[in-house]
Amino acid sequence: MNLVDEQIAVITGAARGIGRAIALRFAANGAHIVVSDVDEAGAQATAAEIEALGRQALAIKTDVSVANEAENLIKATVERFGRIDILVNNAGITRDSLLMRMDEAQWDAVIRVNLKGTFNCIKAVSRPMMKQRQGRIINISSVVGVMGNAGQANYAASKAGVIGLTKSAAKELAARNILVNAVAPGYIETEMTRNLPAEAVETFRTLIPLQRQGMPEDVADVCLFLAGPLSAYVTGQVIHVDGGMVM
């Protein structure tokens, strides 16, 4: 069964990593995908992979932290496909440093992309979804937003903020049948985690009951559940995809 057959999905930060895996998983389950990223060439490469699966794809260069770019992304989607069924707010960055050494630019950059970017896209999509009286919004948070992490105060604050934003949006939009949930990945194998120091990797491993690093596809599978009919009575939740780190 194609869980998101003929659905129109916008996925931010989909040039690579978790966003790309979500885009491909949704496409393999019947969706047409708007691939959005600051990395235009990467977005086009993901779009080509989706078309090779026999689905429609549109690559759009977007910096989600800029409100009018988020608005244009949603506008272009509705112009091309006539509607928008699913938004996945996946674009995210890190600028790690211990608190005492963290400068204002590091703090601002992470809050702007991870938290404000998610707000910008939710705000832009809420009008067309309200008109349709249906929609799914999935926000990618992090285990770090729940547990905290030394050296990632900016990132942890942004991802904890995404959880509060998710629950507030879920309450505001539920009456229009728009479901809003968050996914909190643990330690997933992508560019973002590729260059972690060996001690940090070892610490993570000891914290994971399932004793392996997660793959982007592990996160994509849970997003597929939240995007499709099997989660019709689920909203305002944070689903951890972390091998049991948080329980």
Ligand code: NAP
């Ligand atoms: P990734 O490999 O670094 O991919 C992130 C993508 O987002 C990149 O293509 C990046 O483009 C793009 N991006 C950055 N800033 C953007 C902006 N302002 N607007 C639009 N796109 C932007 O990261 P990932 O590991 O797949 O992470 C995806 C999401 O999962 C993030 O929200 C991350 O915080 C979250 N997450 C990841 C892990 C993990 O272990 N990997 C764990 C928990 C949560 P550029 O490279 O060109 O900047």
